[in-house]
Amino acid sequence: MKITVNIWRQKDADAKGSMVTYPLESVDEHMSFLEMLDVLNEKLTIDGEDPVAFDSDCREGICGTCGVVINGIPHGPEVTTTCQLHMRTFKDGDTIDIEPWRAGAFPVVKDLVVDRGSFDRIIQAGGYISAPTGAAVEANNIPVPKADADHAFEAATCIGCGACVAACPNGSAMLFTASKITHLGLLPQGQPERDSRVLGMVEQHDAEGFGGCTNIGECTAACPKGIPLDVISRLNRDLLGALSRQAVGS
Amino acid sequence: MPVVYESEPQSDCDRIVEPAYCGPVVTSAPTKRTPATRSTVALKYSMAVSGLIMIGYLLLHMYGNLKVFAGQEAFDEYAHHLRTFGEPMLPYEGLLWIVRVVLLAAILVHIYAVVVLTIRNRRAAGYAGGKRYHSKQNRTGIQRSYASFTLRWGGVVILAFIVYHLLHLTAQVVTPGGASDSPYDRVVNGFEIWYVTVGYTVAMLAVGLHLWHGIWSALTSLGGNRSATRIDSRLTGIAVVVTLVIVIGFLLPPWAIFLGLEA
Numbered sequence: 144m145k146i147t148v149n150i151w152r153q154k155d156a157d158a159k160g161s162m163v164t165y166p167l168e169s170v171d172e173h174m175s176f177l178e179m180l181d182v183l184n185e186k187l188t189i190d191g192e193d194p195v196a197f198d199s200d201c202r203e204g205i206c207g208t209c210g211v212v213i214n215g216i217p218h219g220p221e222v223t224t225t226c227q228l229h230m231r232t233f234k235d236g237d238t239i240d241i242e243p244w245r246a247g248a249f250p251v252v253k254d255l256v257v258d259r260g261s262f263d264r265i266i267q268a269g270g271y272i273s274a275p276t277g278a279a280v281e282a283n284n285i286p287v288p289k290a291d292a293d294h295a296f297e298a299a300t301c302i303g304c305g306a307c308v309a310a311c312p313n314g315s316a317m318l319f320t321a322s323k324i325t326h327l328g329l330l331p332q333g334q335p336e337r338d339s340r341v342l343g344m345v346e347q348h349d350a351e352g353f354g355g356c357t358n359i360g361e362c363t364a365a366c367p368k369g370i371p372l373d374v375i376s377r378l379n380r381d382l383l384g385a386l387s388r389q390a391v392g393s
Numbered sequence: 394m395p396v397v398y399e400s401e402p403q404s405d406c407d408r409i410v411e412p413a414y415c416g417p418v419v420t421s422a423p424t425k426r427t428p429a430t431r432s433t434v435a436l437k438y439s440m441a442v443s444g445l446i447m448i449g450y451l452l453l454h455m456y457g458n459l460k461v462f463a464g465q466e467a468f469d470e471y472a473h474h475l476r477t478f479g480e481p482m483l484p485y486e487g488l489l490w491i492v493r494v495v496l497l498a499a500i501l502v503h504i505y506a507v508v509v510l511t512i513r514n515r516r517a518a519g520y521a522g523g524k525r526y527h528s529k530q531n532r533t534g535i536q537r538s539y540a541s542f543t544l545r546w547g548g549v550v551i552l553a554f555i556v557y558h559l560l561h562l563t564a565q566v567v568t569p570g571g572a573s574d575s576p577y578d579r580v581v582n583g584f585e586i587w588y589v590t591v592g593y594t595v596a597m598l599a600v601g602l603h604l605w606h607g608i609w610s611a612l613t614s615l616g617g618n619r620s621a622t623r624i625d626s627r628l629t630g631i632a633v634v635v636t637l638v639i640v641i642g643f644l645l646p647p648w649a650i651f652l653g654l655e656a
Contacts, residue, residue, distance in 0.1 A: 149527075149528075151521075151527070159522070160521060160522070161522070162527050212526055212528070214528050214530040214531055215526050215528040215529075215530050215531035215532065216531050216535060240526075240527065240528030240529075240530060242526055242527060242528060245518065245519040245520070245521065245525045245526060246517060246518065246519040247516050247517045247518070247519045248517065248519075249519065250519075251521075310534070310535065311518075312514070312518060312525075312534070312537075313510075313514035313517055313518060314514065314516075314517030314518040314519055315433070315514070315517065317434075341429075342429045345429050345432050345433075345434055346426040346427065346428065346429050346432060347426060348432075348433075349426070349427065349432050349433055350425060350426045350427070352516065352517055353433075353517050354433065354510075354513055354514035354516075354517030354518065355433030355434070355436060355437060355510045355513065355514055356433070356434075356437065356614070357514075357541070357544070357610060358606075358609065358610040358613045358614065358618075358623070359534075359537045359538070359541045359606070359623070360536060360537065360622060360623040361534050361535055361536065361537055363621070363622060364534075364535040364536045364622075365535060369621075371620070371621030371622070372618060372620065372621055372622055372623060372626075373618050373619050373620055373621060375613070375618070376613050376616045376617060376618035376619065377616070378434070379434060379437070379438075379613070379614055379615065379616040380616030382429060382432075382434050382435075383438065383615070383616060385429070386429060386430060386435070
């Protein structure tokens with residue numbers, strides 16, 4: 144099939160980027176979206192042009208490294224990661240617009256590559272449990288209700304790709320932050336640091352320059368892992384609890 | 394305290410013969426934190442609470458308006474009783490002034506939160522070349538509601554309406570249809586004129602759109618949502634019901650008057 148791609152080209156972080164059009168012939172419908180970009184890059188390299196920079200790693204939808212905005216939607220029209228999107232989703236003659244994640248806290252490094260270090264710093268601000276090292280403890284020592292375990296797991300499937308931020312008109316990272324709050328907050332191991340976690344992560348979220356949540360749900364709709372929207376309400380409840388306990392000094 | 398000898402390698406730069414990268418790792422974002430009490434989430438709490446206070450007032454206001462169907466005497470008596478409510482514990486118009494002060498505070502908090510958040514959100518969205526995404530496809534997002542697009546400017550429309558509304562029926566600076574000492578007459582005089590009724594209808598639709606998303610959003614901000622999507626949430630149902638009650642309840646008196654159906 145024949146397609147046309149409009150790709151955001153930006154030489155480096157300081158350069159002013161723009162959309163550049165490339166026609167592509169003989170694109171196979173079985174190609175993944177990234178393979179289509181690989182083919183384009185081979186062609187650009189042969190022509191002596193700078194290939195399009197984009198992030199990718201596992202290419203099986205579990206690492207969260209890849210991700211571009213396709214036709215205005217993060218990861219494109221299917222609910223999956225960019226690497227698991229296939230060209231059969233598109234039609235012969237389609238024009239596909241490819242842009243990097245847009246967020247103040249995700250500065251463009253080059254072309255379609257953004258710096259997502261802000262996510263790492265949010266995790267560093269509390270998105271973990273402090274556990275003594277040593278041999279693994281017996282798994283059944285601490286009972287966890289099945290419903291809690293399932294919901295915690297659902298939240299834990301977040302791969303930190305950043306599609307939620309790219310989809311949010313406010314550039315908010317609430318879904319990402321709240322998925323970690325939910326994942327750890329539902330489990331017994333997450334209780335001791337529950338208050339400091341939500342305080343630290345929300346403060347870091349704001350310090351990184353992410354926006355506020357307006358509860359429109361675009362994040363959940365774009366999430367390749369289908370992280371449910373209720374995690375954000377859980378974060379809001381946890382923060383309300385932490386702030387009131389902080390206020391009364393307990 | 395571990396003793397550090399000067400000859401020991403102090404960083405990767407000393408240890409590795411040809412390091413790929415030397416020096417401190419420079420990350421892109423400043424990380425000066427402000428307390429969570431002033432976070433975006435806390436601002437949303439204040440937005441939600443101030444909004445819910447105003448919704449509570451709207452429901453009471455709507456109840457009062459419906460008294461118009463009980464006739465002039467009942468309506469004017471209700472309006473007068475609002476001024477003497479709580480006497481002698483409260484002075485004349487005491488309750489009215491408490492409500493006015495609380496509402497004014499709620500409006501100011503609501504506006505303060507929206508201004509701070511809007512400026513912040515616009516910056517956070519990361520515009521490039523005046524636009525966020527240059528693609529002309531899917532401009533309205535994946536699933537967001539029309540109401541969610543109209544929240545901010547719709548709020549400005551509502552504010553302008555409130556100013557007009559107070560000038561019309563409270564201060565009687567603008568008096569379409571003629572001024573009167575009887576609140577009932579003021580209302581009837583006004584809504585017998587088609588453009589007054591149409592104007593109030595437009596304002597009520599703006600309120601309706603605002604509440605359609607606003608009530609859901611307020612309850613979610615306060616931690617009430619337990620559903621995976623907005624559409625599935627019980628809170629969306631609550632928002633729709635309360636919105637319809639308020640919009641229909643407010644539109645009944647003006648349209649009944651305009652069509653000559655009032656008591």
